[in-house]
Amino acid sequence: MKRPGLNVPSLVLALVLSGRALPAAVSPTETAPAGATKTKGKTKGNAKGRTTTTAAPLPAARLESLRLALAGDDDGAAIDAATALGASGSAGAREPLVEVLAAGATSARAQAAIEALGKLSEAHLLGKDQTTVEVLDLYAGHRAPEVRRRAIRVLGTIADARTVPTLMERLGDAAPDVRAAAAEALAARREIKASRRMFALLKAGDAGVAAPLASIATPDLIPQIAELAGTIDDGIVATALGEYVKRADVPDGLRVDVLRTIGRLSGAAATTALVEYVASVPAKDDRPSKHEAQKLLDQRGADQ
Amino acid sequence: MRSPGRLLAAVAGFGALGFAACATSPFQRAGNADDIAGALARSHPPAAPTRSLVFLVLGGTGGPRLSAYDLAASKVLWTQPTDVTTRVEVGATVLVHGTKGAGPSGTIVGRDLETGAVLWQRAMQPKERLFGYVLDGDGVFLVVQSSAAAGRPTGALFSLDARTGVERWHHELPSGRVAAPAARGGLLAVPLDSQYVLLFDGQSGLELGQVLSTEEAATFVRALPEGLFYGSRGLFLLERGTARGTRHSPGYLSARLPDFVRPVYWYDLYRPEQAEYSAIDRNRILWRVTVDGDRPQFRDGLAFVHDYRFFFAFDAGSGALRWAYGAPNSDAVASVDTGHAILFVTADGEIGGLDPITGARLYEAHLSGEMVRGASFDAEGFAPVGAAAASKPPDMLTALTSIIADPDQRFPALKLFAIEELGRQPGREVTAKLIDILQREGLAPLAYQKAGEMLVARRDAGSLDLMTAALRAHADYAEKRPAPPVEVLARAVGALGPLGRALAPDLAAHLRLPETSPAAAAEIARVLVAVGAQESLPALRDFLCLYRADSSYERDPTALVAVAEALLKLGGPTDRALLLFLAEEPHTATGLRTHLVRALGETGPHAGVTIQPTASARD
Numbered sequence: 069m070k071r072p073g074l075n076v077p078s079l080v081l082a083l084v085l086s087g088r089a090l091p092a093a094v095s096p097t098e099t100a101p102a103g104a105t106k107t108k109g110k111t112k113g114n115a116k117g118r119t120t121t122t123a124a125p126l127p128a129a130r131l132e133s134l135r136l137a138l139a140g141d142d143d144g145a146a147i148d149a150a151t152a153l154g155a156s157g158s159a160g161a162r163e164p165l166v167e168v169l170a171a172g173a174t175s176a177r178a179q180a181a182i183e184a185l186g187k188l189s190e191a192h193l194l195g196k197d198q199t200t201v202e203v204l205d206l207y208a209g210h211r212a213p214e215v216r217r218r219a220i221r222v223l224g225t226i227a228d229a230r231t232v233p234t235l236m237e238r239l240g241d242a243a244p245d246v247r248a249a250a251a252e253a254l255a256a257r258r259e260i261k262a263s264r265r266m267f268a269l270l271k272a273g274d275a276g277v278a279a280p281l282a283s284i285a286t287p288d289l290i291p292q293i294a295e296l297a298g299t300i301d302d303g304i305v306a307t308a309l310g311e312y313v314k315r316a317d318v319p320d321g322l323r324v325d326v327l328r329t330i331g332r333l334s335g336a337a338a339t340t341a342l343v344e345y346v347a348s349v350p351a352k353d354d355r356p357s358k359h360e361a362q363k364l365l366d367q368r369g370a371d372q
Numbered sequence: 373m374r375s376p377g378r379l380l381a382a383v384a385g386f387g388a389l390g391f392a393a394c395a396t397s398p399f400q401r402a403g404n405a406d407d408i409a410g411a412l413a414r415s416h417p418p419a420a421p422t423r424s425l426v427f428l429v430l431g432g433t434g435g436p437r438l439s440a441y442d443l444a445a446s447k448v449l450w451t452q453p454t455d456v457t458t459r460v461e462v463g464a465t466v467l468v469h470g471t472k473g474a475g476p477s478g479t480i481v482g483r484d485l486e487t488g489a490v491l492w493q494r495a496m497q498p499k500e501r502l503f504g505y506v507l508d509g510d511g512v513f514l515v516v517q518s519s520a521a522a523g524r525p526t527g528a529l530f531s532l533d534a535r536t537g538v539e540r541w542h543h544e545l546p547s548g549r550v551a552a553p554a555a556r557g558g559l560l561a562v563p564l565d566s567q568y569v570l571l572f573d574g575q576s577g578l579e580l581g582q583v584l585s586t587e588e589a590a591t592f593v594r595a596l597p598e599g600l601f602y603g604s605r606g607l608f609l610l611e612r613g614t615a616r617g618t619r620h621s622p623g624y625l626s627a628r629l630p631d632f633v634r635p636v637y638w639y640d641l642y643r644p645e646q647a648e649y650s651a652i653d654r655n656r657i658l659w660r661v662t663v664d665g666d667r668p669q670f671r672d673g674l675a676f677v678h679d680y681r682f683f684f685a686f687d688a689g690s691g692a693l694r695w696a697y698g699a700p701n702s703d704a705v706a707s708v709d710t711g712h713a714i715l716f717v718t719a720d721g722e723i724g725g726l727d728p729i730t731g732a733r734l735y736e737a738h739l740s741g742e743m744v745r746g747a748s749f750d751a752e753g754f755a756p757v758g759a760a761a762a763s764k765p766p767d768m769l770t771a772l773t774s775i776i777a778d779p780d781q782r783f784p785a786l787k788l789f790a791i792e793e794l795g796r797q798p799g800r801e802v803t804a805k806l807i808d809i810l811q812r813e814g815l816a817p818l819a820y821q822k823a824g825e826m827l828v829a830r831r832d833a834g835s836l837d838l839m840t841a842a843l844r845a846h847a848d849y850a851e852k853r854p855a856p857p858v859e860v861l862a863r864a865v866g867a868l869g870p871l872g873r874a875l876a877p878d879l880a881a882h883l884r885l886p887e888t889s890p891a892a893a894a895e896i897a898r899v900l901v902a903v904g905a906q907e908s909l910p911a912l913r914d915f916l917c918l919y920r921a922d923s924s925y926e927r928d929p930t931a932l933v934a935v936a937e938a939l940l941k942l943g944g945p946t947d948r949a950l951l952l953f954l955a956e957e958p959h960t961a962t963g964l965r966t967h968l969v970r971a972l973g974e975t976g977p978h979a980g981v982t983i984q985p986t987a988s989a990r991d
Contacts, residue, residue, distance in 0.1 A: 172917040172922075172960075174921050175923060177921075206918060209884045209886050211886050211888075211919075211924070212924075213886075242887065247850075272850075272852075
């Protein structure tokens with residue numbers, strides 16, 4: 069991610085300079101991000117059909133005790149605090165988590181904080197807070213792959229275009245798990261422009277991108293994926309094509325062709341792809357591709 | 373206890389024995405300059421060369437063969453089936469070689485030079501070991517060691533008729549520690565006991581003189597048109613002044629050459645295995661001299677190095693590289709300096725010639741489908757006509773780069789040399805090549821280190837854009853792009869001083885990348901301080917906060933300390949406050965906290981007053 073002005077520790081600096089160094093810097097007053105509804109425990113649809121969880125504030129005392137535990141000496145207690153904050157369903161839980169990450173923490177504590185932010189994000193409580201994005205972006209470049217993977221996963225859930233460059237960059241990460249997380253995040257966001265880069269990874273035999281690529285691949289990419297059979301593990305090709313045929317937007321005629329290609333692939337992954345496709349089609353749906361998949365499965369059974 | 377009187381008597385006894393030994397020493401005239409001058413006066417200069425031949429020892433699917441190839445006519449003259457082991461030596465009308473090695477089962481074969489037909493064969497006797505042979509005029513001269521008699525092995529010099537192989541005379545040598553001979557204009561030279569060279573009349577076998585090498589072993593003798601030479605790590609022109617050879621003799625010569633060169637001026641003639649075609653033919657110094665009075669000088673001031681696939685010309689006085697040439701496909705199995713060309717033959721059948729002055733190709737011929745095991749040249753003075761003007765000298769950068777890029781792992785020292793030489797060349801192109809080398813996978817650590825040193829030492833301010841591009845090309849698995857050599861690039865930027873500041877943002881960006889090693893991060897921080905890059909403060913803060921509590925830095929907090937130092941030096945009061953916070957925060961790596969307590973105390977407004985560490989920092 070290109071972030072010339074990024075300065076995460078400015079948060080820490082601000083706290084330090086104001087004499088409110090962690091954990092004493094915590095404001096006892098809960099502040100919810102703009103736009104968050106404070107109706108506890110309720111959800112409602114927004115204008116774009118997205119479901120937004122309304123943020124229930126944590127009691128100030130509880131928030132303060134979790135903040136103290138998060139920054140305290142005991143790693144176990146800090147992790148528990150992070151988990152509690154993540155599960156709180158409270159928009160105010162974001163700030164202490166971001167603070168502890170911005171100030172730097174042990175690997176275990178940092179991962180717990182990132183996971184907690186992920187929970188808040190799943191509940192749509194992160195919004196587009198710039199500091200949160202910047203902190204996660206910073207951790208997406210951490211030396212520990214596990215930390216990067218978690219940060220990428222959370223970044224992927226934030227509906228903010230500023231996260232895309234980082235996700236694209238991490239598609240080229242040295243760690244397969246991080247690449248896979250970036251691919252899944254980009255696919256979930258329907259970032260079609262990531263498909264070429266994902267295809268390059270697939271071509272190199274990267275199994276982690278097979279399903280994400282299939283979910284965003286344009287039809288012109290499918291023959292190229294099919295042509296990889298024999299050059300990389302057939303199972304990876306089968307996974308990619310198998311995911312592709314399950315997409316609702318694929319014409320059934322094309323599905324039949326792709327299923328036949330899968331039928332020619334060796335290995336259990338190809339069989340699984342056919343089985344999964346048949347299972348994915350509703351029982352009352354009598355589309356030709358379903359018959360083709362079943363026929364191919366029968367043939368494979370007969371060939372055993 | 374032995375009495376002093378008895379001890380004195382014993383010493384006197386040894387003294388007497390010593391005198392007796394001296395009285396019968398066969399080397400009493402060793403180092404006699406008059407003898408040497410007299411012997412040399414009897415030697416007549418060699419006749420002007422009339423041939424340019426190379427004898428090729430072939431293997432492969434065609435079976436073991438010996439071929440004579442005419443360089444001037446570029447054609448094979450004859451081929452004979454035979455398994456040549458010891459080196460081909462050529463006389464006026466006859467050539468000689470060995471088969472089945474130099475041991476008791478070996479055989480010496482004489483062949484007609486015109487046709488290659490066998491003229492005679494001489495099998496070695498049981499308990500005989502052939503050390504070498506040479507042809508001169510119409511004679512063949514062999515040096516043989518024999519263990520037939522009881523006691524120590526003995527040595528003998530044999531003279532045979534070159535056309536018939538019939539023995540003319542033989543001379544018992546005074547030591548069994550013998551070496552192969554050399555011959556020039558009727559004078560034979562035979563090294564003995566490592567430090568002597570005995571001179572004989574080729575017609576009669578009469579001993580004419582004894583050379584004594586006092587500072588260097590005399591492991592070879594070599595006959596050239598310009599004189600007779602002996603030596604080992606250097607070479608002595610045989611003349612009155614080198615009858616007793618020291619390195620201070622006017623006739624002594626050695627070239628200044630880089631470390632990767634094995635100082636092999638000629639074969640070690642005490643080692644019969646070096647009479648066979650072997651690796652020694654592929655890795656040695658090629659040299660010719662001009663003689664001014666009693667002082668030899670390397671011809672054109674150059675010494676040449678044949679190192680398997682590669683040839684180099686060095687200024688023999690300074691050791692400076694003049695040119696480098698790499699055979700494209702396979703090792704050169706043999707080479708010679710004819711005085712006007714460096715000729716070589718490669719294992720895959722290429723016959724080549726190089727201009728000694730420029731390294732340009734002078735000659736090229738190919739024996740298709742042949743596998744060449746070894747070759748001997750009879751091409752004194754050969755210089756291909758008209759080829760020099762048409763050819764182009766080898767490009768130094770291309771040659772050096774091909775050596776460095778060569779996947780062959782046999783030449784680590786040569787690669788280091790090539791990297792060093794490359795670094796000494798001027799121009800942006802060299803900087804680009806060094807950066808490229810540093811990004812190659814599989815580069816040996818020493819080669820990487822050397823390339824880095826050369827890049828840093830260049831201080832190439834004219835290549836800032838190249839370094840910027842390298843720094844911006846971050847590692848990318850999808851693009852199959854490795855991480856740039858950030859640590860080295862940082863040092864190179866630092867070496868530029870204030871000129872390097874323009875690269876500070878690109879360097880600082882690496883502090884936020886996962887592939888940046890702690891060592892690289894430390895180097896980046898130091899360089900950012902050196903160039904005064906205050907704009908890099910955010911990246912430094914990010915790094916410090918990101919890793920200050922990371923357990924992986926507990927053991928070695930060098931990078932954290934370097935970044936903290938950079939913040940202290942480049943930053944203002946806000947950064948001091950941040951560092952103070954980190955110094956007191958108990959999760960901060962212990963080494964960093966300790967450093968911060970000290971550093972903040974030394975640099976604060978009340979510098980010199982020790983800051984009392986908090987309890988956690990003390991812990």
